[in-house]
Amino acid sequence: MIRIVGGGLAGCEAAWQAAARGVPVTLHEMRPVRATAVHKTDRLAELVCSNSFRGAKLENAVGLLKEEMRRLDSLIMRVAGETSVPAGGALAVDRERFAAGVTGAIERNPRITVVREEVSRIPATGGPAAPVILATGPLTSAALSAEIAALVGQDHLYFYDAISPIVLAESIDRSKVFRGSRWDQATDGDYLNCPLDAEEYRALHEALVTAELTDVHDFDRARFFEGCLPVEVMARRGLDTLRFGPLKPVGLTDPASGRRPHAVVQLRQDNLAAEHYSLVGFQTQIKWGEQRRVLRMIPGLEQGEFVRYGMIHRNTYINAPTVLRETWQTRSDPGLLIAGQISGVEGYVESAASGLMAGVNAAALVQGRPLIAPPRTTAMGALAHYVSHANPSDYQPMNVAFGLLPSLERPPRNRRERRQALAERALNDLAAWSGALGLHDERATAVLS
Numbered sequence: 001m002i003r004i005v006g007g008g009l010a011g012c013e014a015a016w017q018a019a020a021r022g023v024p025v026t027l028h029e030m031r032p033v034r035a036t037a038v039h040k041t042d043r044l045a046e047l048v049c050s051n052s053f054r055g056a057k058l059e060n061a062v063g064l065l066k067e068e069m070r071r072l073d074s075l076i077m078r079v080a081g082e083t084s085v086p087a088g089g090a091l092a093v094d095r096e097r098f099a100a101g102v103t104g105a106i107e108r109n110p111r112i113t114v115v116r117e118e119v120s121r122i123p124a125t126g127g128p129a130a131p132v133i134l135a136t137g138p139l140t141s142a143a144l145s146a147e148i149a150a151l152v153g154q155d156h157l158y159f160y161d162a163i164s165p166i167v168l169a170e171s172i173d174r175s176k177v178f179r180g181s182r183w184d185q186a187t188d189g190d191y192l193n194c195p196l197d198a199e200e201y202r203a204l205h206e207a208l209v210t211a212e213l214t215d216v217h218d219f220d221r222a223r224f225f226e227g228c229l230p231v232e233v234m235a236r237r238g239l240d241t242l243r244f245g246p247l248k249p250v251g252l253t254d255p256a257s258g259r260r261p262h263a264v265v266q267l268r269q270d271n272l273a274a275e276h277y278s279l280v281g282f283q284t285q286i287k288w289g290e291q292r293r294v295l296r297m298i299p300g301l302e303q304g305e306f307v308r309y310g311m312i313h314r315n316t317y318i319n320a321p322t323v324l325r326e327t328w329q330t331r332s333d334p335g336l337l338i339a340g341q342i343s344g345v346e347g348y349v350e351s352a353a354s355g356l357m358a359g360v361n362a363a364a365l366v367q368g369r370p371l372i373a374p375p376r377t378t379a380m381g382a383l384a385h386y387v388s389h390a391n392p393s394d395y396q397p398m399n400v401a402f403g404l405l406p407s408l409e410r411p412p413r414n415r416r417e418r419r420q421a422l423a424e425r426a427l428n429d430l431a432a433w434s435g436a437l438g439l440h441d442e443r444a445t446a447v448l449s
């Protein structure tokens with residue numbers, strides 16, 4: 001039997017993979033008995049912020065990672081495909097249907113028992129026959145965090161992230177915004193774009209840099225993940241930083257003027273019914289009352305009703321290279337595995353991918369089979385290698401990136417072709433490796449269908 005603590009993206013994927021291999025699983029999830037600061041429901045695999053699983057194409061590293069997961073019968077990828085909403089070149093989901101789909105699949109699985117309780121101590125592993133996976137995520141409860149800190153010592157880190165606001169669709173002034181995806185307005189596009197002229201942009205910038213921020217306990221120690229910087233932190237770097245970042249107007253033409261706007265705030269559809277839109281790149285720690293004032297300066301959002309404001313939150317993760325092996329087992333106890341955001345990866349897809357590998361390995365421990373570490377040339381293998389081998393002195397959680405894969409012997413000069421070649425090599429190597437290990441086997445497929 002395997003015990004998994006945390007019913008998020010990593011924990012659910014791990015449970016699914018282990019059960020697909022015939023191993024019984026008990027999955028402990030503390031919600032709704034104990035809430036986190038950010039989750040809103042009692043559903044498993046609730047997405048706490050954006051509804052996007054990012055790029056869908058293979059020449060995008062996260063697109064490759066998703067494809068590899070699909071080929072290994074990932075539950076998270078299957079449900080994401082079933083609940084997807086239009087999002088240009090990205091895979092985005094209806095968050096409610098997604099969480100409901102994963103919860104239903106887990107609860108109906110006869111080999112998985114879901115227990116709703118907070119686990120406040122790291123469960124003792126019963127040796128290889130009874131491994132434990134910790135997958136309690138960035139908002140791990142305080143008691144368990146203290147236990148993990150004791151286990152991994154001073155390398156247990158605290159870190160902060162911020163999330164974007166969501167606006168009610170019917171409160172958007174459609175006469176001011178236009179539909180379109182960057183470089184693709186012919187097909188109508190999946191985003192609503194709020195165009196700003198130079199004066200509107202300057203005023204918004206001024207409001208962002210002067211708005212009052214929420215107090216964050218021990219704020220002096222706050223460090224942000226570079227890929228998810230609060231909008232006001234970016235704005236403080238210079239007047240044009242946002243215009244070259246999330247508010248860049250390139251690839252967009254405002255049909256009202258026939259010209260490229262000075263800057264653009266993009267709104268991405270957040271649920272299938274298109275009732276909610278999230279503000280792309282507007283993760284923020286501005287006080288809620290202030291957010292309403294500042295965001296209403298965006299053309300089209302003058303009467304905006306915000307169903308969720310942006311906020312800042314704690315992100316807990318371990319210094320993975322000092323703690324983990326490539327198999328997601330801890331170095332100190334091979335029966336204890338750590339997966340998901342707390343293991344030192346960054347992002348929904350990366351968290352689920354680590355859960356996939358941890359679930360397969362926990363099942364292998366129970367069944368006395370060899371443990372897996374996918375080839376380094378694959379996105380999954382590169383991620384596993386990064387968490388277990390990166391330099392621990394300045395360890396940062398990492399989104400998957402092509403830079404983590406070994407370079408090609410004869411790399412094409414063109415970036416797109418180089419990425420395509422890396423993806424092709426990864427999928428070939430994955431097929432050879434998983435075929436040899438019988439990973440994509442009939443048992444897994446049988447439970448999926």
Ligand SMILES: Cc1cc2nc3c(=O)[nH]c(=O)nc-3n(C[C@H](O)[C@H](O)[C@H](O)COP(=O)(O)OP(=O)(O)OC[C@H]3O[C@@H](n4cnc5c(N)ncnc54)[C@H](O)[C@@H]3O)c2cc1C
Pocket residue numbers: 005006007008009010011028029030031036038039045046047048049050051052117118119120135136137138139140141144161162163313314315339340341342346347348349351352
């Ligand atoms: C506010 C916020 C915004 C984020 N935004 C994004 C984003 O937009 N895009 C992106 O790709 N990534 C984002 N991330 C990062 C990360 O990818 C997600 O947090 C992702 O959900 C991590 O998956 P996970 O399975 O590791 O953790 P989670 O999905 O958080 O799952 C962990 C589960 O463990 C439970 N739990 C915690 N402690 C205990 C305990 N002691 N006992 C039992 N259960 C427990 C929790 O209730 C939770 O259900 C964000 C993170 C946060 C916190």
